[in-house]
Structure formats: C-alpha cells, structure tokens
Amino acid sequence: MKDMKSNKLISTWELVKHGIPQGSVLGPLLFLIYINDFPLSINKSADTILLADDTSTVISNANPEDFKNTINTVMTEIMDWFQSNLLTLNFNKTTFLQFLTKQNKAIKIQINASNSINTNITSTKFLGLTIDNTLSWNDHIALLTSKLNKASYAIRAVKSYSSSDVLKTIYFSYVHSLISYGIIFGGNSHFSTNIFKIQKRIIRTLTNTGRHDSCRPLFKQLQILPLPSQYIFSLLLFVNKNRDLFFPIQKFIK
Numbered sequence: 001m002k003d004m005k006s007n008k009l010i011s012t013w014e015l016v017k018h019g020i021p022q023g024s025v026l027g028p029l030l031f032l033i034y035i036n037d038f039p040l041s042i043n044k045s046a047d048t049i050l051l052a053d054d055t056s057t058v059i060s061n062a063n064p065e066d067f068k069n070t071i072n073t074v075m076t077e078i079m080d081w082f083q084s085n086l087l088t089l090n091f092n093k094t095t096f097l098q099f100l101t102k103q104n105k106a107i108k109i110q111i112n113a114s115n116s117i118n119t120n121i122t123s124t125k126f127l128g129l130t131i132d133n134t135l136s137w138n139d140h141i142a143l144l145t146s147k148l149n150k151a152s153y154a155i156r157a158v159k160s161y162s163s164s165d166v167l168k169t170i171y172f173s174y175v176h177s178l179i180s181y182g183i184i185f186g187g188n189s190h191f192s193t194n195i196f197k198i199q200k201r202i203i204r205t206l207t208n209t210g211r212h213d214s215c216r217p218l219f220k221q222l223q224i225l226p227l228p229s230q231y232i233f234s235l236l237l238f239v240n241k242n243r244d245l246f247f248p249i250q251k252f253i254k
Helices: 002-018 026-035 064-084 138-161 164-180 192-207 216-222 227-241
Strands: 046-051 054-059 123-126 129-132
Touching: 054 064, 129 138, 138 164, 138 192, 164 192, 164 227, 192 216, 192 227
Parallel strands: none
Antiparallel strands: 046 054, 123 129
C-alpha cells in the first residue's frame, strides 16, 4: 500500500511539473491549488478577488500619497509572488483603473513595478462587463447596443420562415441573455434607455406590429419583462440570494 501511495504522489507531481493538456478536467483544479495562497501574499490594505483565471486587486485610500504608496507596495508583493512561483506577469493584459467621482480628480500614478502597465485607461473589460472609471456604464451599454442590433437583424432575417414559438426561443437565447447579464449594475443607467428602445423594436418584430404601436400589451402577450421590470426583478433575486450581505432592517429601527 505504501508503494502504491508513493507512486500516486510521484505521478501527481510529474503531472504538475510537466503540465497537462489544455481543456482537461484536472486543469482548473490544479490551477486553483497553485494560486490559492496568492491573496495571502498581498498587503492587508488591498482586497484581492479571484475568479477562475481573472484576478483583481482593489485598493482604496482617502489620502493620495498613502494611495500611491499602497499601490507600489502591492505591486512589489505581486511581483515577488510571481517570481517565487516561477510565473511571469503579462503586462499586456494588466491594467490599472482609477475610479473617479465628480468631486475627486484623477491622481497621477506611476507604478514602479513596471512601466509596461497602462495607468491611463478609462475603462476595462472584466468578466464580460465593460467597466468605466466613473461607473456610468456608457461603454458597456454602447457595446451591448451593437450586439443587440445584430440580434434584431438576425430575428428579422429568420422571421419569415419561423413560428412564433421558435422566434420566442431565439429571443430568450439571443436577446434576453444579453440584456439580463449584469443588468443589476447598468440597468438603471441613463444610457440604458437605448437598450430599452432596441428591446421594444425586437418585440414589435416578434409580433409583426407597427413601429408606433404600444409595446405594453405586446410584452404581456409574449410574457416578456420590459427592461425596467427585468432590472427590478433581477435586483430582488440578487438581494434574496445574498441576504447575508445586507443589514437586517431591524438594526436601523430604534
């Protein structure tokens, strides 16, 4: 039994050492085991978020100088971890996004770890969402608008030889999936009205109605939620599934 166990350990080590085929079932597990200590090596003043192979570090500080120093300290610790684990940071895919408000101006940052990190970006793509530095969601909605226009064209192209049930299935698989993803973030944005206009255009295409016809009864007929209602519904689902993130109302009632 001892020999069998040692052979298994040696085989596992050889697997980790020489690598495994991309796309294998074991790959994600070994990757998570390999990087699971990464957040522990980062300064306590920064929060590290790991999701699959996407890693983000969030740094906040009211003092500009402390903010700069923390960034450089964290970057040094990141570089040390990469070096200790025989990894190389891809600077072409590493960006720095500074969130701003109307009252706060951008702070000039020079990261000492490498001059290859772009510190002048105003938006970045993260997990399918395009996040801008003011959280206006303008860039994300602009990209979503382009995708929905293509979906609208595709539905019009297949409408003549598809049944109403098939068209509705296409809507939920192609349009609804785009609209509902990340809607709790940008669904209340001023720019989201552009998405709502495209949704109503698609609804009129599905029901073969004119551009000036009211969409209110059409949404009920197809049992599809309008964008504002979908936004509220998605928020309620999020709150219900993550009740531990919110303080009980009783704590605010004296």
